[in-house]
Amino acid sequence: MVFTTKGVVLRQRSIGEEDMILTICTADLGQIEVTARRTKSVKSRLSGAIHVACYSEFVLYRGRHDRYYINSATALSAFFGLREDVEKLSLASYFCELMQLVAPVQEGAGDCLRLLLNTLSFLESGKYPNDFLKAVYELRLLSVSGFMPDLVGCASCGEYTREEMYFFPVSGRLLCGDCGGKAEGSLPLSDSVLHAMRHIVFSPFEKLYGFRLSDRSLKSLASVTERFVLAQIDHPCKTLSFYHAIRLPEGEMNHEAT
């Protein structure tokens, strides 16, 4: 059976001399693995459409044992601008790896794909700071793929807000200071960071990016969302380590600026 679908390439693996297996995130089928043949041939018409983070239209053939093979692929958004900035490129790789770790397999993933496409587009255009996009992506992606944290209120007394609120990355729950929130492994949340987290989890997609934070709060939010990701996926994330490795230490950046 031959059919057409659109998706973002999350991963490439070489098989033998010339073939590849791609992991693609599609809206209708979730993430699927597809075999791309003779990708390294000079005559390959796939090469411009199968790199990681490329959004393409694929004509696929469904073979035996539900295996998919690529007949042809056309790039819809290649996001070439990301290749001019190593930090952005490394973040895009991380976004794709994280998607691969959490997105549904062989079932609809429209919300995941939409989030990834918006994030890659904003990352390329520079419309929002990288840390902002990363924090929003991490928390929203986990929320729409089965890892939604319980941010409604303190998990013990139910209070919506208290002077001291703490987040537990492993359980994804909140506890206030009166209910023992200040415990090993918990992260203290300021009002603005908790408000931002609730916005990211609960707001309609159209309003997802409609909030602002001070630099200090953004740094705190970014730290919390990353800790949440690492606790939930419980899996080393190579692209995230690489992203941190290539970023200049802040002191160095300040030094260069003065």
Ligand SMILES: [Zn+2]
């Ligand atoms: Zn409480």
